[in-house]
Amino acid sequence: MAQASGLPGVVDRIDERAPRRQTVYVYQAPVRLWHWVTVGCITVLAVTGYLIGSPPPTLSGEASDHYLMGYIRYAHFSAGYVLAVGLVFRLIWAFIGNRYARQIFVLPVWDRMWISGLIYTVKWYMFLVRDPKKYIGHNPAGHASMFGLVLLLVFMICTGFAMYSEGAGRDSWQYAMFGWVFSIFPNSQDVHTWHHLGLWAIVIFVLGHIYAAVREDILSRQSMISSIVSGERVFRDDFRE
Template sequence: MTTIKKTVHVWSPLIRIGHWTLVISFFTAYFTEDDFMNLHAWAGYIVGIYLLTRILWGFVGGNYVRFRGFIYSPAKIIGYLKNLIARNPQHYIGHNPAGGAMVIALLVSLVGTTLTGMKLYAVEENKGPFAITAQQAQLQMRSISLIAEAKAEDDDEDEESKALNIDQKVNKQAEEFWEELHELFANLTLLLVFLHVGGVIASSIIDKEKLVKAMLTGEKDVDDTYQ
C-alpha cells in the first residue's frame, strides 16, 4: 500500500514561542523561590500571561490548538496508550490523546501554581493582583482598634495588643496555607513536566515522530495514516 507523504504546518509561532517561554519561565520561577523574589515574581507573571493567552487560543486558535481538537474520552486515551505499548499507535497530526490529556493537566496545574503564588505574594508582601489597597489596610486597622477600644471598657488588659497578636496569627496561618498549596501545585507541575518529557521521548522512539523538531519548526512530516 502506497502512502502519500507531505509536510504540514501544525504549530504557529505563537504556540512555539509560548511553549519554550513557558519552559524557561517555569524553571526560572521554580529555582528562584526564596533568594530572588523579584525574579521569581516576574517569571510567575510571564507564566500567567502565557496561560491566559493559551487558554484563549484554545477557543479561537487553529484546528490543532483548539481544545475541541485534542480533548478525548478516557476510553480513547487508554486505547491509544495500549496501542503505543504494543508499538502500533494511531498517528495524529496534532496532539495525540495522551498528549492532549497532558496539555490539559499541565494547564490546570500551572493555573493552580500561578494563582496560589499570587495569593501568597499578596499575603507575604502585600504585592501583586491580590494585594489589598492602602485604604483597605487602614479599614482593617481601624476595625481592630474599634474592637480593642470596645473590649477595653470591660477589661483592663491591653486588648489592642491582643487584637493585633490575633491578627498576626491569622496572617501567619494564611501565609503557611498558601505557601503549602503553592508548593504542592509547583511540585505537581514539575512531576507532570517529567511525565510529559518521558511521553515525548517514548512517542518519538515508538511512533517515530520528531516532536521536538515540530515544536521548533512548527512542521510535521505526515502521511495518509495520520488523522
C-alpha cells in the first residue's frame, strides 16, 4: 500500500495525503465533547436502565415517603434526551467539521482499499501480521465498530423514545415521531426486550472499545487515549521500514 501520507507508515485512507508532521489534529473540540458527554450518558443510561429492568430491593413505609423508581426513571430519561440531542448534534457536525468528523457515519464497504485494510487489521488483531498499519482516523476495524455503535444508538434512541411515548401519551410528539416502532413490534413487550438486549450490546461495545484503545495506544505506536482528550494524534517515530 502506498506510503504517501508524508508520515512514515501512516495511512490516510481518505486521500492518501497527510501533512508532514508527527502530530495531526484529528478530533475537533465538538467531537471530543460529544465523546465524553456520550460516555457520561451511556454510563447513566446503562446503570439506570438495568435498575429499571431489575429494580433495587423493595422499600418499606409509606409510598409517599419514597420516589426511588421515579428518580431512576427520571435520570434515565434525562440522560436519554442528552444522548439523543448529542447524536443529532454530532451528525450535524459531520457536515461542518473536518473530514475525520464524517468517518463514523459512513462505512465505505465499496472501497477496495478500505476492505483490504479491514482484512489487514483483523489479521493484526489475530496476531497474523507483525506490524499494525497506522491510521489518522479510526483503523478499519475501529471504523466498523464505531459505525455499528451509531446504528446501535439510533436503535436505542428510537425504541427508547417509542417507550417514552407510551407514558407521554398518544398525542405526544414522541409518539408522532417514534410511534412507528409499534408498527414493527405491535407488542410493546418486544420493544422492551430488544431495548434491554441493546443495553448488553452497548456494554460489549464499551469493553471492546476501551480494550482496543488501550492496546493500540501501546502497540500501534500512535496515541489513542490522549487523542480523545487533546484531539491530537501523535505518531511515534520508530516505524521500521
